[in-house]
Amino acid sequence: MNFNVATVVGIYKAIKYNLPVVKRNFTLTGDGIKLPQNFRVRVGTPVTELIDLCGGYTDPDVDKVFIMGGPMMGASLVRDDAIVTKTCTSVIILNHMPQREEPCVRCASCVYSCPVGLQPVAIMNAYKAGDVDAIKGLNAKRCIECGLCSYSCTSKIPVTEFMRKAKRMIK
Numbered sequence: 001m002n003f004n005v006a007t008v009v010g011i012y013k014a015i016k017y018n019l020p021v022v023k024r025n026f027t028l029t030g031d032g033i034k035l036p037q038n039f040r041v042r043v044g045t046p047v048t049e050l051i052d053l054c055g056g057y058t059d060p061d062v063d064k065v066f067i068m069g070g071p072m073m074g075a076s077l078v079r080d081d082a083i084v085t086k087t088c089t090s091v092i093i094l095n096h097m098p099q100r101e102e103p104c105v106r107c108a109s110c111v112y113s114c115p116v117g118l119q120p121v122a123i124m125n126a127y128k129a130g131d132v133d134a135i136k137g138l139n140a141k142r143c144i145e146c147g148l149c150s151y152s153c154t155s156k157i158p159v160t161e162f163m164r165k166a167k168r169m170i171k
C-alpha cells in the first residue's frame with residue numbers, strides 16, 4: 001500500500017502528538033478562476049472563500065464545471081458550495097464547453113483503455129437495464145474510477161459516471 005506525504009504526516013501527528021487533521025494543503029485550479037493557487041487551509045473552509053482569494057471567476061457568464069479531486073478520478077460537483085474535507089486535495093473549476101454526447105458506436109475504446117481489464121460499455125448497458133446480476137458478473141466492483149473510459153470514449157459518453165452508479169447499485 002502507498003501513502004502520500006500528507007497522509008504520512010497525519011499518521012505521525014496522530015500517533016506522536018494525538019492530534020487530529022485540522023489543516024491540509026489544498027489546490028484550486030482550472031481556467032474558470034483568475035489566479036489558480038495552492039493553499040494551506042483549515043478543514044471545513046468553504047471553497048467559495050478560496051475562489052474569492054483566487055480573484056473570482058473568469059467569464060462569470062459562462063457555466064462552470066466543478067471537479068472535486070484530480071482530473072481523472074475526481075467527482076463532479078453541481079455547485080461551488082463544497083467545503084474542504086480531510087480527504088480532498090483540490091477542486092478544479094473549468095469553463096463549460098458543451099460537448100454533444102452521441103450514441104455508443106461499440107468501438108470498444110473504453111474496453112481497451114481500462115487498466116483493470118473491465119468491459120465498461122457492458123457494465124454501462126447492464127446498469128441502464130437494471131441488471132444487478134450482470135453488473136456483478138462483469139466485476140464492476142473492481143473499477144478504480146480512473147476516468148480513462150470516459151476520456152477515451154469516441155461518443156463523449158461519461159462512462160465513468162455509469163461505473164460509479166453501477167457500483168452503487170450493487171452495494
Ligand code: SF4
Binds near residue numbers: 113118142146150163
Ligand atoms: S473508470 Fe473503471 S471501468 Fe473506466 S477505465 Fe477506469 S477502471 Fe476501467
Ligand code: SF4
Binds near residue numbers: 111121156157
Ligand atoms: S468507448 Fe464509448 S462509444 Fe466506444 S464502446 Fe465504449 S461507450 Fe461505446
